[in-house]
């Protein structure tokens with residue numbers, strides 16, 4: 001049984017999955033389901049906050065087949081590889097500031113030609129200012145200034161009416177505060193800087209004290 005729930009995102013045999021653009025290659029320890037001459041990579045919500053958000057009821061997935069995406073905090077490539085499967089006719093600019101982790105991503109994502117790796121600090125978008133304007137920014141950096149990093153990058157690279165998805169980790173901001181308070185504050189920062197928050201998804205039980213915001217960039221210049 002296969003059902004497409006968003007562009008290029010599937011439920012295959014009751015599991016969330018993306019259609020692999022590089023057959024025969026695993027990126028992490030994901031299960032592969034072969035069906036009708038295609039390979040579907042099972043997408044683990046305990047390893048990917050985007051998968052968790054989808055399974056927790058995300059209504060709009062702004063990442064589409066043709067999207068240009070700026071991905072901040074690419075790590076070893078787990079979620080970026082699924083994002084690249086979805087945007088198979090688009091491009092994923094994958095920013096990671098740790099050279100060691102970037103090397104892991106390069107190995108893991110070998111063959112995914114629509115991932116452009118960028119070794120850089122998401123706090124300093126001027127360092128990668130030669131990329132094009134994008135449709136979507138996806139951010140998962142687990143830093144105290146997560147919202148500011150998103151706003152900075154949106155000013156540089158996000159098309160008007162473009163979208164952002166940001167995974168906010170409460171404990172990276174303040175371990176002593178109630179996560180609900182933190183999420184409210186972060187939402188205010190985003191909404192006072194040109195974003196409209198469209199969806200807020202609590203991704204428990206997959207990740208504790210995390211929220212995924214889906215936002216639209218409505219700032220008018």
Ligand SMILES: C[S@@+](CC[C@H](N)C(=O)[O-])C[C@H]1O[C@@H](n2cnc3c(N)ncnc32)[C@H](O)[C@@H]1O
Pocket residue numbers: 047048049072073074075076077078079080095096097098101120121122123140141142143
């Ligand atoms: C939680 S992990 C990301 C996991 C990844 N998004 C996934 O789902 O596969 C956060 C990553 O952000 C990176 N990171 C943190 N601060 C950063 C910054 N300022 N610029 C670029 N990368 C950063 C870390 O090195 C780490 O690899």
